[in-house]
Amino acid sequence: MIARAVPWRRLLLACLACLSVSCDRLPGKPAPPAATPGLDVSTGFRAFYAERCAGCHGDEGRYGPARPLNAGIYLASIPEDALFTIVRDGIPGTRMPGFGGSSVTGVSDEQIRAFILGMKRTWANPTGLQSIVPWQAGLSEASAEHGATLFASRCEFCHPRAGNQTQVAGAQQGAVPRLGGDVRDPFYARLVSDQHLRTSIIFGRDDLHMPSVRGPFFTANGERVVEELSVGEVDALVAYLASFRQASTLSGRFEGGTP
Amino acid sequence: MGRSTLKSTASRCLRWLDDRTGLLWVLRHSLFHRVPVSAKWWYVFGSATMMFFAVQIASGIVLAMFYAPSAAQAYESLVYINQQVPSGWMLRAIHGWSSNAMCLMMLVHLAQVFLHGTYKYPRELTWIFGVCLCVLTLALAFTGQIMRWDADAYWGLGIGAAIVDRMPVVGNALRGIMLGGEQISGATLSRFFALHVFILPGTTVALIGLHLYSILRKGISEMPKAGEVVDPATYDKAYEARVHKTGVPFYPDAARRDMVFCGAALIVLVGIAAWYGPMGPGALPDPTIIEASPRPDGLFLWIFAALALLPPSSETALLLIGPPVGIALLALLPFIAPRGERAPSRRPLSVLSFGVVCTGIGVLTWLGMQSPWSPVMNAWTSTPVAPEFVERRSPLALQGALEFQFAQCRNCHAIGGTGGMRGPDLTEVATRLSWDQLVRQIQQGGGNMPAYGKTLSSAETHALVAFLSTLDGGRSRAQIPGAMESQSVSDAMPTAASTPLTSSSP
Numbered sequence: 001m002i003a004r005a006v007p008w009r010r011l012l013l014a015c016l017a018c019l020s021v022s023c024d025r026l027p028g029k030p031a032p033p034a035a036t037p038g039l040d041v042s043t044g045f046r047a048f049y050a051e052r053c054a055g056c057h058g059d060e061g062r063y064g065p066a067r068p069l070n071a072g073i074y075l076a077s078i079p080e081d082a083l084f085t086i087v088r089d090g091i092p093g094t095r096m097p098g099f100g101g102s103s104v105t106g107v108s109d110e111q112i113r114a115f116i117l118g119m120k121r122t123w124a125n126p127t128g129l130q131s132i133v134p135w136q137a138g139l140s141e142a143s144a145e146h147g148a149t150l151f152a153s154r155c156e157f158c159h160p161r162a163g164n165q166t167q168v169a170g171a172q173q174g175a176v177p178r179l180g181g182d183v184r185d186p187f188y189a190r191l192v193s194d195q196h197l198r199t200s201i202i203f204g205r206d207d208l209h210m211p212s213v214r215g216p217f218f219t220a221n222g223e224r225v226v227e228e229l230s231v232g233e234v235d236a237l238v239a240y241l242a243s244f245r246q247a248s249t250l251s252g253r254f255e256g257g258t259p
Numbered sequence: 260m261g262r263s264t265l266k267s268t269a270s271r272c273l274r275w276l277d278d279r280t281g282l283l284w285v286l287r288h289s290l291f292h293r294v295p296v297s298a299k300w301w302y303v304f305g306s307a308t309m310m311f312f313a314v315q316i317a318s319g320i321v322l323a324m325f326y327a328p329s330a331a332q333a334y335e336s337l338v339y340i341n342q343q344v345p346s347g348w349m350l351r352a353i354h355g356w357s358s359n360a361m362c363l364m365m366l367v368h369l370a371q372v373f374l375h376g377t378y379k380y381p382r383e384l385t386w387i388f389g390v391c392l393c394v395l396t397l398a399l400a401f402t403g404q405i406m407r408w409d410a411d412a413y414w415g416l417g418i419g420a421a422i423v424d425r426m427p428v429v430g431n432a433l434r435g436i437m438l439g440g441e442q443i444s445g446a447t448l449s450r451f452f453a454l455h456v457f458i459l460p461g462t463t464v465a466l467i468g469l470h471l472y473s474i475l476r477k478g479i480s481e482m483p484k485a486g487e488v489v490d491p492a493t494y495d496k497a498y499e500a501r502v503h504k505t506g507v508p509f510y511p512d513a514a515r516r517d518m519v520f521c522g523a524a525l526i527v528l529v530g531i532a533a534w535y536g537p538m539g540p541g542a543l544p545d546p547t548i549i550e551a552s553p554r555p556d557g558l559f560l561w562i563f564a565a566l567a568l569l570p571p572s573s574e575t576a577l578l579l580i581g582p583p584v585g586i587a588l589l590a591l592l593p594f595i596a597p598r599g600e601r602a603p604s605r606r607p608l609s610v611l612s613f614g615v616v617c618t619g620i621g622v623l624t625w626l627g628m629q630s631p632w633s634p635v636m637n638a639w640t641s642t643p644v645a646p647e648f649v650e651r652r653s654p655l656a657l658q659g660a661l662e663f664q665f666a667q668c669r670n671c672h673a674i675g676g677t678g679g680m681r682g683p684d685l686t687e688v689a690t691r692l693s694w695d696q697l698v699r700q701i702q703q704g705g706g707n708m709p710a711y712g713k714t715l716s717s718a719e720t721h722a723l724v725a726f727l728s729t730l731d732g733g734r735s736r737a738q739i740p741g742a743m744e745s746q747s748v749s750d751a752m753p754t755a756a757s758t759p760l761t762s763s764s765p
Contacts, residue, residue: 028536029348030341055640055664063646065660065726095658095665162653181653187725188655190718208650 045118048111052099061123062207066095067199072125073212074203077135083116084109094193133202133213133231137194142232147240150233154225157218158210159183179209189244197238201229292475293506294513297482301375304368306517307524308396309467311361314528315399316460318354326406328452330445333408337540352532358400360528362558365396373592374613376601377480380491383593385477388470390590395463397558402455404556408448409540415555416443416451418566425575478502479513483601490598560627561620567632568623631680634670638678645675652729659726662719666711674730682708687732697724 049061053069061070069075088109090098099107107115151159158180182188204212211217213234216226229237277283325344327336340347369389372378378386405412420443424434439446478498507513538556555563569577588595603610635642644660652660663669671681692700701720704710715723 024346026349026533026536028352028533030536032342033338050641051637052640054643055638055669056644056661058646058649059643063643063649065644065649065652065657065664095661097665179651181655183654185653185655187718187721188653188658190716191655191658191722 045115045122048107048115049119052107056095058207067203068205068207069119070123071203071206072123072127073132074199075120075124076126077132077203080113080116080120084112087112087116091193094196133229133234135199135202137198137235137238142235142239144236144239144243146233147236147238147243150229150237151240153219154215154217154229155180155183155237156220157222183241184244186244189241194238194242197241198234201234201237289471289475290510290514291508292478293502294479294509295481295502296505296507298479298513299482300516300520301371301482302479302513303517303520304364304371307521308361308364308368310521310524311357311364311528312396312463312467314357314525315354315361318350318357319456319460321350322354323456328406328448330408330448333406333448334540334543337407341537348537349532351537352535353528355403355538356532356535357528358403359556359558360524362396362400364524365393369393370613370617374603374610375480375483376489376596376599376603376606376609378593379489379599379601380494380593380597381477382473382480383597385470385473386593387590388466388473390586392463392466392470394586395459395466399455399459399463400556400558402451402459405448405451406455407539407541410542411539411554413443416447422566422578426579480601483603485600485602485604487602488598488600554627554630557624561623564623564627564630567630568626629680633679634667634681635679636670638669639664639667642669642677645677648674648730653725655722656726656729659722659724662715662723663726666715666719666723668723671708682706685727685730687730689728689731692727694724694728697727 049057049069053061054064056064056066057069058064058066062068067074086096088098088100088107090096100109100112159182161184162182200210202213204210206212214228216224219225273283322340325336325340325347327333337351340351342348344350372386372389405416416438420434420438423437424430426433435441437447437450438444439450481498481501554560566574566578600606644664649657649660663674668685669678671679673680673684674686676684676686688697698720700708701715701723702710702712711720
C-alpha cells in the first residue's frame with residue numbers, strides 16, 4: 001500500500017480561505033444594532049405592551065387588576081389624543097405612570113403614537129359605538145339620592161355591602177353569582193377618581209363578568225333586567241359612589257376627565 | 260549570488276548575532292533541555308495558557324487599531340468593528356473567548372500544580388510568579404470587560420469604585436485615582452485602556468519571562484508518586500541524576516504534546532468564536548436608567564454572588580481583607596508546606612481544601628447566574644398578575660393588586676411563581692400573616708424590606724393589605740369580592756383568618 005502524504009498546508013490554506021470568505025455568514029456574526037422598533041406592526045405593539053403594560057393591564061390586555069385594554073368599545077371610544085396623554089404623562093394621583101417624555105423609561109412621542117395605533121388596530125372594535133354613553137362627564141347636576149335608588153335596583157345584587165351575606169331570592173335560585181364585591185368601601189372610593197367610576201360603569205369589565213352600561217342588570221331580587229342606563233343615570237351612580245369618599249382629597253382632581 | 264553563498268551569508272549573520280546576544284544558546288537550551296520522561300499530558304495546560312495569551316496579544320493589537328478609547332466613541336467603534344471591519348466581529352470574538360479560555364487554562368494549570376504539589380521545593384519562585392500571573396490574568400479579563408463601555412461595564416465600574424471607596428483612610432483618594440475624577444467619565448475609560456493595553460500586558464509578558472526562566476532553571480517537576488518525599492537536602496541531586504539518566508529533550512518529545520493540545524484548543528476556540536460571536540457590547544451605558552441589572556462575565560460571577568450574599572456588617576472587612584490575605588496565602592504556600600509528599604493520595608487536606616474551594620466557587624457561580632437577590636427591575640410593568648389572583652376579588656383588592664405592581668412590590672416578591680425572588684413568595688402570604696401583621700410589615704418594613712409607611716397613604720396600604728389577604732393559596736374560598744370584612748374607618752382591621760364569606764356560586 002502506498003501511503004499518500006496528506007497536503008496539510010493546502011488543507012489549512014483552503015480552510016482559512018473558506019473561513020474568510022464565509023465569515024459574514026457564520027452564526028456568530030452579530031446582528032446590526034436594532035433601530036427604534038417599529039411599533040406600528042402588531043409584533044412591535046405587543047412587545048411594547050408586554051414590557052410596559054402587561055403588569056397591570058394583564059396578559060393580552062385582559063384579567064389585570066387595571067382596566068382591560070383588550071376591550072373593543074372602550075378602546076374605540078377614547079380619542080387617540082386622550083390615550084396619548086395618558087400613556088405619555090400617566091394619570092396623576094393614580095397608579096397609572098407615564099412612559100414618555102421625562103420619565104425614566106423615556107419612550108419617544110412617536111413610539112407612543114405608534115403603540116396606540118397598534119393597540120387600536122389590534123383590539124379596538126367600534127361596533128355599537130354610536131349608542132354608548134359619552135366617556136367623559138357631562139355638565140348635568142347629578143343627585144346622589146337618585147344614584148342610591150338606582151344602585152339598589154341595578155347594582156346591589158352583585159355589589160353587596162361587605163359582610164352582607166344575606167342571600168336574596170334570586171341568588172338562591174342560582175340566577176347569577178354575586179361576584180362584584182363592595183364598591184361602597186370608603187377606602188376604595190378614596191383610591192379612584194370619578195372618571196374611573198364613570199368608565200367602569202359605562203364600559204364594564206367583560207373579562208370579570210361586569211356588564212357595561214347596556215346591562216343586563218339584576219334587581220335586588222335577582223331578576224334579570226335588560227335596559228341601558230342613560231347619561232343622567234350614570235352621573236347619578238357616580239355621584240352616589242363618590243359620596244363614600246368622605247373626607248376625600250381626590251374628588252376635584254380629575255375634572256379634565258381621564259379614563 | 261549562488262545558493263551556497265546565500266547560505267553561508269545567513270550562517271555568518273546568525274553566528275554574529277549569537278556572538279553578540281547569546282540567542283542561539285538560549286534557544287538551544289530552551290528547546291533541548293531535558294525534561295522528566297513522566298511529564299506527559301498533565302503538563303500541557305501552562306503552554307495552552309500562554310498560547311491563548313499570544314492569541315490575545317495578536318488579536319488585541321489589531322483591535323487597538325480600530326478601537327477608540329474615548330467615552331463618546333468607544334461603543335460606536337465596537338459596533339463599527341462588529342459590522343464594518345471585514346471579519347472584525349470574528350476578531351473580537353476570538354479576543355473575548357481566548358480571554359475566557361486563558362483564564363480557564365490558567366485555573367486548570369493552577370489546580371494541577373497545586374494537586375501535584377509542584378510548588379514545593381525548589382520551585383517556590385516559579386509558583387509565586389504563577390500566582391502573580393493568575394492575578395494579572397484576572398485583571399486583564401476585568402479591564403477588558405470595561406473596554407466594552409456598555410451598561411454592564413458602567414455599573415460594574417460603579418460597584419468596583421464603591422468597593423475601593425470603602426478602604427479606610429485612602430479609599431476616597433484611591434477611588435479618585437481609579438476613576439480619574441469623582442465620577443465615571445472619559446478619563447476612567449482612558450485609565451482602564453492604558454491598564455488593559457499597556458500596563459497589564461507588559462507586566463504579564465515580563466512575568467511570563469520570569470516564570471519560564473525559573474522553570475528552565477529548576478526544571479519541570481516529575482509526576483508525583485506516593486512515597487517519593489521532597490527533601491530539600493537531597494532533592495536537587497536526585498532530580499538531576501534522574502533527568503540526566505531517563506529524561507528526554509523538551510523538543511520534540513514534550514513540545515509535541517504541547518503543540519497537539521494547543522492546536523486542538525485553537526480549533527475549538529475558533530469554532531466557539533464563529534458560533535457564539537463576540538461578547539457585547541450590551542445596552543448603552545446610561546446613568547439615568549436605574550433598571551439595569553449589571554452582571555459580570557462568567558468568570559467573576561462567583562465574586563458577584565459572594566458580594567451579594569455577604570452579611571452587610573462583615574462586607575467591608577471581608578472585601579478588603581479577604582482577597583489580599585487569600586492571594587498572599589496562595590503565594591506563600593511553598594513556604595508553608597515546602598517539603599513532604601507530593602502525591603494527592605497522601606495529601607488529603609490539600610485535596611479536601613481544593614474540593615471545598617471548587618465546590619464553593621461552583622455554587623457561587625450558579626447562584627450568580629440565578630442572582631435571586633437581585634430585584635427583577637421591570638417586573639412591575641411586565642409581569643402580569645395571573646388571572647386567578649384577579650378573578651373574584653373586590654374592587655378594593657383589585658386596587659391593592661394595582662398598588663402591588665405600582666409600588667414595585669412585584670420586583671422583589673413573586674406571586675404564583677413569577678416576579679422577583681429577593682423577598683419571600685407571597686402566593687400564600689395570608690396563611691402566614693394576619694391583617695395586622697401585613698399592615699405592620701408594609702408600614703415598618705423589616706428584614707431586608709424597606710418601610711413603606713411614608714410612601715403609601717392609609718387607603719393605599721388598606722387596599723394593598725386587602726389584596727394580600729386574599730392570597731391564601733386557594734385554601735379557603737374567601738376571595739369573593741365583598742367578602743373582605745372592613746370597618747368604616749377604624750383601625751381595627753379584620754384579619755385574614757376572618758370568616759370566609761362565600762358567594763352564592765357553587
